[in-house]
């Protein structure tokens with residue numbers, strides 16, 4: 021592969037400028053753009069209009085992508101690290117160059133507002149650039165007159181990436197970048213609800229990578245099932261529901277695929293009695309409602325100390341009333357629609373369940389059935405029982421239960437009483453108390469007086485049924501490698 025040639029092609033109006041984000045959504049398989057006899061529609065969730073038809077990959081097309089990846093693997097694994105890193109940087113440059121197209125298309129297919137699309141697209145660019153600086157160095161275990169022992173981290177082969185619809189681009193990049201920099205090839209599958217940006221990303225990478233190193237295939241859940249069972253795939257990096265993750269794990273057993281599973285969450289936030297309600301309300305609001313609460317790490321249970329409960333609730337209601345829910349394409353929109361109809365129906369079910377069980381809704385709760393898109397107003401539920409569905413389950417939409425607490429041990433026990441363990445946060449002025457409570461929380465990420473702070477250098481993963489393994493950081497990179505220990509007996513045999 022020649023990166024020099026690739027950049028020349030771009031400067032001369034080559035492949036990048038030829039990529040049209042408004043049409044021709046095709047798969048990238050073995051470096052070629054490929055359609056399919058069958059297609060599936062993609063919708064704009066703000067209007068419910070069909071905005072594109074997308075290839076529904078056949079099993080033979082998946083086989084072709086995997087075969088191409090297997091063919092490309094020896095060459096890519098042998099490509100010097102610096103060149104693989106440079107390829108990721110080139111992809112970052114390409115994405116940045118086409119950022120406006122990505123932003124518009126992401127809003128169109130996912131629904132998110134402009135600021136939230138910027139978070140995702142520029143985050144993806146930053147991630148590619150930073151992962152491009154990473155590598156897993158050899159570990160010299162012994163260096164003596166007698167022996168040299170080194171543990172090396174070799175690529176696994178072909179990785180499959182399966183991505184959800186809430187952060188379609190960023191979560192694809194979180195898989196593509198570590199897979200490629202460690203010398204693996206990847207076949208990536210976007211969610212059937214949000215395939216468009218990922219298909220365009222594949223198309224944009226065609227002249228930046230040797231054929232077969234990165235293929236993008238689109239289709240439904242069956243395609244995911246074929247990937248997890250495919251004997252030519254050595255690892256699955258999956259982000260999605262916990263229940264789907266369990267299917268993935270069972271299916272991957274046949275050839276003992278390596279797995280990284282990033283699954284659901286029911287993140288608690290614990291607010292101490294010493295906070296300033298007016299100051300903290302906007303922070304708590306965004307902890308819960310960023311990406312319209314379609315976020316694995318949204319605060320999904322808000323435990324507020326009794327001393328400030330009423331004041332925090334009232335400030336949250338007041339702040340939430342300043343938020344505009346609407347079409348993400350409108351400049352003043354803060355929160356977009358629910359991304360797809362099944363999810364919309366699911367969120368409505370939680371609202372109905374709250375009403376049926378007499379939980380007090382202090383804001384929202386009334387969905388306009390005549391609206392153009394799948395819109396749900398910000399909905400706040402006042403201290404429902406701990407075993408109510410809205411507390412115990414993951415609604416994945418803009419409905420948040422507020423819960424009172426008085427006793428520290430009790431609130432810690434309630435926060436931990438869940439099958440999930442993805443994230444958690446603690447908020448307060450007494451930093452000793454904040455840290456003491458944080459240390460007892462069972463979650464892969466514990467934020468203290470902040471939330472949603474991520475980095476390519478921070479391991480991100482879940483406790484319990486929120487996942488296995490992690491993404492990002494050296495630990496995340498190592499999930500794409502074998503350990504190979506090589507021992508050399510300096511005197512041996514000769």
Ligand code: NAD
Nearest residue numbers: 183184185211241244245260261264267282283284285316
């Ligand atoms: P989902 O599990 O329905 O789908 C995720 C992906 O898996 C999609 O590409 C889908 O086509 C594919 N898929 C579906 N069934 C499959 C199967 N049996 N085998 C293989 N692949 C299959 O999840 P979703 O609705 O797209 O996303 C929402 C969920 O993702 C929420 O639970 C959320 O918390 C979770 N999530 C977790 C993280 C994290 O990092 N932990 C991040 C974002 C979202």
